[in-house]
Amino acid sequence: MKDLTFGPFAAVGKATEDILASLGKFGEFFIEILRSLRDVSTWSPLLVQQMRRLGVDSIPISLFLAMFTGVVLALQASYTFTGQIPLYFVGTLVGKTMMLELGPVLTGLALSGRVGANIAAQLGTMRVSEQIDALETLAYNPVAYLVVPRVLAGVLMFPVIVIFANALGISAGLVTAVNLLDMSTQDFIRGLRLFYAPFDITFSLIKTTSFGLVITVIGSFMGFTTRGGAEGVGSSTTRAVVISSMLILVLDAFWAVVLLQ
Amino acid sequence: MRLKNEIVVGMVVVLGAVLTVVGAFWLSGRPWGESQRELVAVFVEVGGLRSGNPVKFRGVEVGRITKIELDPSVGGVLVTMDVSPRAELPVDTGVLLTSASLFGDWQAQIVSRAAYPDEQFTGGNPPGVLPGATQPDITQLTAVGNRIASDLQVLAQRVELAFTEETALKIRETIENVEGISQQLAGFVDQQTNVYHDVSQNVLAAAENITQTTARVGRVATEVEAVFVEGGEVQRILGNVRQASQNLEDLSIRLDQATAGIPSLVSRADTTLGDLGHLAASTADLLDSVEPQVHEIGPAIAEMRHGIATLERTLARVESGDGTLGRMVGDPALYEETQATITALRRMLADIQANPERYIGAVRIF
The missing domain is CATH 2.40.30 (Elongation Factor Tu (Ef-tu); domain 3)
Known part of the structure; x- marks a missing residue:
C-alpha cells in the first residue's frame, strides 16, 4: 500500500535526482574542459589532427546536404510563390534560409551524427577499455589530451564547414533557379541582396560555433561516462547523437529568440 | 602523397575566411x-x-x-x-x-x-x-483601407437591419406602382406625340400660307412703289402749272408795259376785254376740266401753252397796233379794267398755287 501510494513520487524523485546528478556531472566535466584549456602543451599537438578529422573530413557530407538543400529551397520557393510574388524573391528565400537556418542546422545535425557519434564511440571505447584510466595513471590529463582538442576542433572548424555549406547551397539555388525556373542570374542576385544584412553571416557563425561546442562536448561527455562494455559504448553513442540533435534545435530557437528579436 | 594535416587544415581555414569576407562584401553590393x-x-x-x-x-x-x-x-x-x-x-x-x-x-x-x-x-x-x-508604406495604406472596410461593414450591417421582409414587400409594391405609372406615362406620351404631330402639320400648312401671303405682299409693294414713281409724274405736272403761272405773270408785265405806251387803244378795250374774258373762261374751263382727273392736266396744259402761244401772237399784233386790240390798248378805261382783271387773276393763280387741291381735287392712288 505504501509502495502504491508513494511509488510515482519516488519515481519522479529518482528521475529528478538522476537528471540533477547528470547535470552536475556535466557541469563538472565542462568546468574541467575549461580548466584543461590551460594545459596547452597537452592539447595543442593534437588540435590540427582533430581539425582535420572532425572538420575537413566532414566537409563532403556537409556540402552534399547543402547542395540538395539549395536545390529544394529554390524549387519549393517558386512553387509557393505561384506567380503572386516576383520570382526574384526566390533568391531572397534561398539566401536567407541557407544563412540563417538550414545551413547551420542541417550541418549541425549531420555533424552530430558523424562527429558526435565518432567522439562518443572513441572515448567510450577508451573508457570501457580503461585506456582513459591508464592516462590518468600516467599523470596525463585525459580531458586536456582527449576532449579539449576535439572540442576546439569542433568550435573552430564547424563555422568553416558552414561557410562552405552556405556558399554551395546558395550557388545550387542559383543554378537551379536559372536553369529550371526561367529566372535570370541578375534576378536571383537582386533577391539575394534585397534583404541581406551583414549580421546574417554573423548570426550563422554564432549558431554554428555553439553547435560545434555542443556536439563535441556532449559526445565527449557521453564517451567519458560510458559504462558496461560494448553495449555501453553503443548506448553512449546513441545518446550523444540524440542529445546533441535535441540541443542543436534548442539552441537554434535560443539564438533566434536572443539575436533576432 | 597525403598532404600534411597542417596544410590541409590551413588551406580550408584560409579558404573559409576568404569566402566569408568576399561573400559578405559581394552580398552587400x-x-x-x-x-x-x-x-x-x-x-x-x-x-x-x-x-x-x-x-x-x-x-x-x-x-x-x-x-x-x-x-x-x-x-x-x-x-x-x-x-x-x-x-x-x-x-x-x-x-x-x-x-x-x-x-x-x-x-x-x-x-x-x-x-x-x-x-x-x-x-x-x-x-x-x-x-x-x-x-x-503599404501597411499604413492597408490600415486605412481596413478602416474603410470596417466602416462599410458597419454600414452593410445597418442596411441589413433596416432591410426587413416588410421593407422588401413595400419596395416591391412601390416598384409595381412605379411600373404602372410608367406605363400610363408611356400611353400619355404616345397620345401627346400624336397631338404634336397634328399641330406640326398645321404649323407647316400655316407656314406655307404665310409664304404665299408674303409673296403677294411683295408684289403689292412693288406695285405701290410703281405708283409712287407715277407720283413723281404728278410733281412734274405741278411744275408745269407753276411755269404756266410764271408765263401769265410775264404776260401781265408785258400788258402793263403795253398799256403804258398805248393809251389810244383804250377804245378797243372792249374787244380785248372780251378776248380776255374768253381767255379767262377758257382758263376756268381748263381748270375745271383738271379737277375731275389729274391725268388730264397734261393735255390741258398743252392746250394752255397753245393758247398762250396764240396769245403771244395776238399780243405781238397788239403791240404792233394791228387789229382791234391794238387799237384798244390806248384806251385808259380799258387799262383800268384790265388792271382790275389782272389783279383778280393774280389772286386766283396765287390761290391755285397755294391750294391746288381746291381746284384739282383729291388724288387717290388706290
Whole structure:
C-alpha cells in the first residue's frame, strides 16, 4: 500500500535526482574542459589532427546536404510563390534560409551524427577499455589530451564547414533557379541582396560555433561516462547523437529568440 | 602523397575566411575598390528601413544604408549611408525613404527637394545632415483601407437591419406602382406625340400660307412703289402749272408795259376785254376740266401753252397796233379794267398755287 501510494513520487524523485546528478556531472566535466584549456602543451599537438578529422573530413557530407538543400529551397520557393510574388524573391528565400537556418542546422545535425557519434564511440571505447584510466595513471590529463582538442576542433572548424555549406547551397539555388525556373542570374542576385544584412553571416557563425561546442562536448561527455562494455559504448553513442540533435534545435530557437528579436 | 594535416587544415581555414569576407562584401553590393562618401540624413521616422537597404540616386543604386540610430539631440532618427562619390548631389538634396516594393523592402532615394513639394522634409538640421522625409508604406495604406472596410461593414450591417421582409414587400409594391405609372406615362406620351404631330402639320400648312401671303405682299409693294414713281409724274405736272403761272405773270408785265405806251387803244378795250374774258373762261374751263382727273392736266396744259402761244401772237399784233386790240390798248378805261382783271387773276393763280387741291381735287392712288 505504501509502495502504491508513494511509488510515482519516488519515481519522479529518482528521475529528478538522476537528471540533477547528470547535470552536475556535466557541469563538472565542462568546468574541467575549461580548466584543461590551460594545459596547452597537452592539447595543442593534437588540435590540427582533430581539425582535420572532425572538420575537413566532414566537409563532403556537409556540402552534399547543402547542395540538395539549395536545390529544394529554390524549387519549393517558386512553387509557393505561384506567380503572386516576383520570382526574384526566390533568391531572397534561398539566401536567407541557407544563412540563417538550414545551413547551420542541417550541418549541425549531420555533424552530430558523424562527429558526435565518432567522439562518443572513441572515448567510450577508451573508457570501457580503461585506456582513459591508464592516462590518468600516467599523470596525463585525459580531458586536456582527449576532449579539449576535439572540442576546439569542433568550435573552430564547424563555422568553416558552414561557410562552405552556405556558399554551395546558395550557388545550387542559383543554378537551379536559372536553369529550371526561367529566372535570370541578375534576378536571383537582386533577391539575394534585397534583404541581406551583414549580421546574417554573423548570426550563422554564432549558431554554428555553439553547435560545434555542443556536439563535441556532449559526445565527449557521453564517451567519458560510458559504462558496461560494448553495449555501453553503443548506448553512449546513441545518446550523444540524440542529445546533441535535441540541443542543436534548442539552441537554434535560443539564438533566434536572443539575436533576432 | 597525403598532404600534411597542417596544410590541409590551413588551406580550408584560409579558404573559409576568404569566402566569408568576399561573400559578405559581394552580398552587400558595394563596388570593389571604390572609396565611399558617407552621408547622414535625419528623419522623423524611418518606417521599415534597415541597415543594408539600397540607396538610389536617379533610380541607380549608388550605396547602402550602414547605420540607423535614434538621436534625441536632433529629435529624430539619424541614418548613415555610404554613397558612391560618382553621384553628384543636387543643391537642395533631400533623402526620401520609400517602399521598394509591396513586400516590405525599403530604400532611400537621394532627391531634389524641389521635385517633391508635397513631402515634409525635416528642417533645422545640423550642418552636414541632410533633411529627410518618409513616405507611408503599404501597411499604413492597408490600415486605412481596413478602416474603410470596417466602416462599410458597419454600414452593410445597418442596411441589413433596416432591410426587413416588410421593407422588401413595400419596395416591391412601390416598384409595381412605379411600373404602372410608367406605363400610363408611356400611353400619355404616345397620345401627346400624336397631338404634336397634328399641330406640326398645321404649323407647316400655316407656314406655307404665310409664304404665299408674303409673296403677294411683295408684289403689292412693288406695285405701290410703281405708283409712287407715277407720283413723281404728278410733281412734274405741278411744275408745269407753276411755269404756266410764271408765263401769265410775264404776260401781265408785258400788258402793263403795253398799256403804258398805248393809251389810244383804250377804245378797243372792249374787244380785248372780251378776248380776255374768253381767255379767262377758257382758263376756268381748263381748270375745271383738271379737277375731275389729274391725268388730264397734261393735255390741258398743252392746250394752255397753245393758247398762250396764240396769245403771244395776238399780243405781238397788239403791240404792233394791228387789229382791234391794238387799237384798244390806248384806251385808259380799258387799262383800268384790265388792271382790275389782272389783279383778280393774280389772286386766283396765287390761290391755285397755294391750294391746288381746291381746284384739282383729291388724288387717290388706290
